[in-house]
Amino acid sequence: MASNKHTIVALVADRPGVLNRMASLFRRRGFNIDSIAVGHSETPHLSRMTIVAEGSDSQVEQIRKQVEKIIDVIRVQDISGLDIVSRELALIKVKASAETRSEIMQIVDIFRAKIVDVSTDSVMVEATGDEEKLSSLYNLLKPFGIKEMTRTGRIAMARGGQVARREEAAE
Amino acid sequence: MKLTGAQILCESLLKEGVDVVFGYPGGQVLPLYHTLTQYPQLRHILVRHEQGAVHAADAYARVTGRVGVCFATSGPGATNLITGLANAYMDSIPMVAVTGQVPRAMIGRDAFQESDITGITIPITKHNYLVMDVADLAKTVKEAFYIASTGRPGPVLIDLPRDIQQECAEFHFPARVNLPGYKPTLGGNPLQIKKAVKLLGEAKKPVIIAGHGVRISRAYKELKFLAETLQIPVLTTLLGISGFPESNPLSFGMIGMHGLAPANMAITNSDLVVAIGMRFDDRATGKISSFAPHAKVIHIDIDPAEIGKNVAVDVPIVGDVKTVLVELNKEIGPVRHDEWLTQLSDWKKQYPSGIDIRESETILPQYVIRKIWEATKGNATVVTGVGQHQMFAALHYYYDKPNSYITSGGLGTMGFELPAAFGAQVGLPDETIWCIAGDGSIQMTIQELGTIRQENSPVKIAILNNGFLGMVRQWQELFYQHNYSSTPLWCPDFIKIAEAYGIPAQNVTRKEDVGAAIKKAMETEGPYILNFVVEPEENVYPMVPPGAGIDQILHEPLKEAC
Ligand SMILES: Cc1ncc(C[n+]2csc(CCOP(=O)(O)OP(=O)(O)O)c2C)c(N)n1
Numbered sequence: 001m002a003s004n005k006h007t008i009v010a011l012v013a014d015r016p017g018v019l020n021r022m023a024s025l026f027r028r029r030g031f032n033i034d035s036i037a038v039g040h041s042e043t044p045h046l047s048r049m050t051i052v053a054e055g056s057d058s059q060v061e062q063i064r065k066q067v068e069k070i071i072d073v074i075r076v077q078d079i080s081g082l083d084i085v086s087r088e089l090a091l092i093k094v095k096a097s098a099e100t101r102s103e104i105m106q107i108v109d110i111f112r113a114k115i116v117d118v119s120t121d122s123v124m125v126e127a128t129g130d131e132e133k134l135s136s137l138y139n140l141l142k143p144f145g146i147k148e149m150t151r152t153g154r155i156a157m158a159r160g161g162q163v164a165r166r167e168e169a170a171e
Numbered sequence: 172m173k174l175t176g177a178q179i180l181c182e183s184l185l186k187e188g189v190d191v192v193f194g195y196p197g198g199q200v201l202p203l204y205h206t207l208t209q210y211p212q213l214r215h216i217l218v219r220h221e222q223g224a225v226h227a228a229d230a231y232a233r234v235t236g237r238v239g240v241c242f243a244t245s246g247p248g249a250t251n252l253i254t255g256l257a258n259a260y261m262d263s264i265p266m267v268a269v270t271g272q273v274p275r276a277m278i279g280r281d282a283f284q285e286s287d288i289t290g291i292t293i294p295i296t297k298h299n300y301l302v303m304d305v306a307d308l309a310k311t312v313k314e315a316f317y318i319a320s321t322g323r324p325g326p327v328l329i330d331l332p333r334d335i336q337q338e339c340a341e342f343h344f345p346a347r348v349n350l351p352g353y354k355p356t357l358g359g360n361p362l363q364i365k366k367a368v369k370l371l372g373e374a375k376k377p378v379i380i381a382g383h384g385v386r387i388s389r390a391y392k393e394l395k396f397l398a399e400t401l402q403i404p405v406l407t408t409l410l411g412i413s414g415f416p417e418s419n420p421l422s423f424g425m426i427g428m429h430g431l432a433p434a435n436m437a438i439t440n441s442d443l444v445v446a447i448g449m450r451f452d453d454r455a456t457g458k459i460s461s462f463a464p465h466a467k468v469i470h471i472d473i474d475p476a477e478i479g480k481n482v483a484v485d486v487p488i489v490g491d492v493k494t495v496l497v498e499l500n501k502e503i504g505p506v507r508h509d510e511w512l513t514q515l516s517d518w519k520k521q522y523p524s525g526i527d528i529r530e531s532e533t534i535l536p537q538y539v540i541r542k543i544w545e546a547t548k549g550n551a552t553v554v555t556g557v558g559q560h561q562m563f564a565a566l567h568y569y570y571d572k573p574n575s576y577i578t579s580g581g582l583g584t585m586g587f588e589l590p591a592a593f594g595a596q597v598g599l600p601d602e603t604i605w606c607i608a609g610d611g612s613i614q615m616t617i618q619e620l621g622t623i624r625q626e627n628s629p630v631k632i633a634i635l636n637n638g639f640l641g642m643v644r645q646w647q648e649l650f651y652q653h654n655y656s657s658t659p660l661w662c663p664d665f666i667k668i669a670e671a672y673g674i675p676a677q678n679v680t681r682k683e684d685v686g687a688a689i690k691k692a693m694e695t696e697g698p699y700i701l702n703f704v705v706e707p708e709e710n711v712y713p714m715v716p717p718g719a720g721i722d723q724i725l726h727e728p729l730k731e732a733c
Binding site for chain 2 (some may be wrong): 012013017018020021022025028058061062065066068070071072074075155161
């Protein structure tokens with residue numbers, strides 16, 4: 001039973017408590033959520049959640065079925081096996097002096113990240129990408145001194161025609 | 172015409188065909204209780220504790236197949252429902268619980284008697300609602316009943332702030348629900364049914380395990396047809412008892428920890444398990460790795476999440492048990508499994524311990540159960556608490572009448588029996604209800620004698636009084652070197668308690684009086700309590716030790732361990 005990271009996407013009704021229900025279910029079934037990201041979807045009143053969780057295929061299949069039972073969940077899919085695009089956004093505030101600033105900017109450039117704020121002793125870097133990219137960027141910036149960092153957790157979508165949305169769009 | 176929230180709730184309940192509600196009032200449901208008197212069609216039964224209301228609604232739902240309804244006030248009233256909601260959730264019981272909540276403006280301020288009951292009950296309800304707009308109320312009730320009673324049934328809670336009960340809105344009861352995220356599958360997948368038919372055709376040693384789903388979906392005829400056409404022995408889970416007549420030659424009884432030896436042996440030796448509306452609870456399967464090691468598994472269940480959850484399945488069929496069995500039955504023709512059935516009958520002769528009652532001068536609990544069966548001729552509904560008496564009632568009464576064994580299976584809730592027996596009697600006013608109680612279990616909800624008296628409910632109550640928390644004592648005896656830590660139980664004089672509640676009662680201390688006492692109870696109108704002083708250290712056998720395979724059966728008391 002190989003344990004690995006799974007990306008689960010769920011389309012859910014925008015109701016109070018949906019996130020709580022989802023989180024509660026993972027907790028109750030003994031699953032660790034690596035990250036959970038929620039935001040609006042293409043349909044009004046529906047949100048899309050991306051959950052990253054670790055477990056064997058059969059464990060994740062069980063949790064997917066349990067999630068499907070939540071009344072406010074309209075659709076849920078484990079997209080790990082599919083060809084997917086996944087992204088995370090990070091904001092990293094790095095210590096920067098006059099001497100180190102240009103070196104930092106070079107690194108930021110290589111990663112196609114952006115500097116979005118500058119102060120006398122720091123810069124704020126905005127970066128998107130998969131987790132590995134953000135982690136390597138972080139590792140390179142670390143020697144300068146990280147003052148603060150925040151990451152969104154993964155959002156993901158299957159490439160091409162595969163669509164994780166409500167089948168019966170019409171109400 | 173505009174109605175208040177409380178009226179909208181009552182009207183909606185009437186639309187759902189509700190005629191009885193079990194409940195307990197309080198400050199935050201006062202507008203609702205005030206309104207109830209305008210609706211004499213809604214019979215409200217005042218219990219003595221909210222746990223009583225929820226168990227009564229639970230058993231009412233089990234016996235009638237309708238949605239059980241209970242009311243409670245906010246805070247402590249609502250939290251007193253927790254055990255009963257968890258019980259209903261574990262046993263898949265259709266139920267709608269309505270709780271009062273503090274007015275909207277007070278929510279989140281730790282107002283007097285506020286509790287976040289929707290937050291608390293997320294893991295133990297199928298769904299729940301906090302109504303924040305009176306215009307949503309009718310739709311919410313419609314959805315709640317739909318969710319509670321369809322698919323895999325379960326409890327739904329509606330939390331109703333007090334000001335919503337008082338506010339007015341137009342009453343429109345929706346004709347249909349629209350829940351895009353909730354579409355239970357009823358019919359089985361034809362391809363899977365074909366596969367099942369093929370496996371059924373090939374099997375040499377098949378068994379059927381009938382679970383609660385058979386009873387919930389009332390698939391008695393369909394199960395009987397399947398079993399008889401294919402000549403497959405039928406075993407049941409604890410909650411499957413009374414889903415298949417035990418007098419049928421194909422019936423081989425209950426499986427699991429206290430299951431009968433032939434039933435457990437049959438599973439271990441089978442080459443095909445047809446699991447119908449059951450969820451492979453560990454009390455039924457024993458150690459998973461030695462459960463049905465040689466068998467392919469066909470699993471029929473309405474809840475897709477149950478399939479493959481505990482046991483690997485070869486042919487999954489998601490759907491309502493009755494619908495699936497009707498479809499399956501169309502595809503099958505007569506088969507015989509004479510050799511296999513002979514083998515099971517031989518086991519039955521070899522291991523008679525589960526149903527034989529040993530000779531004894533004293534009153535054995537098994538003997539009491541057997542005598543009740545004789546007196547009722549099986550024509551009663553038996554409701555139990557949790558403990559040895561529950562298992563004795565499962566093993567020593569013979570259930571031919573469909574849906575006649577009512578027990579708390581999944582959660583194993585002590586204190587279930589008295590309110591549940593009452594609730595069952597409300598659902599089946601003309602039938603004989605026997606409440607089989609433990610001396611420990613009954614004391615958890617004994618105040619419901621007050622409800623029984625007030626309603627003059629003719630429940631017959633048999634306390635199997637062994638002076639112990641018997642089932643726990645049995646474990647201590649067998650697995651904890653007789654260390655009876657906190658299991659001897661002082662009991663009140665049950666006859667005086669009964670007297671205080673105005674219920675006729677009788678102690679039974681001699682074996683020769685058992686039959687007459689039962690007869691007396693049945694001939695007396697209204698409720699009756701029998702306190703059977705039984706052999707204190709009698710054990711439930713057979714028993715599979717916890718963690719062992721279900722074929723590792725203890726038939727006799729172990730000799731002193733270590
Ligand atoms: C609410 C609750 N608390 C504790 C238990 C654990 N438990 C299971 S059986 C049992 C003993 C039951 O004793 P009694 O009701 O006297 O019945 P007996 O086993 O003697 O027939 C206990 C304490 C439980 N099932 N439910």
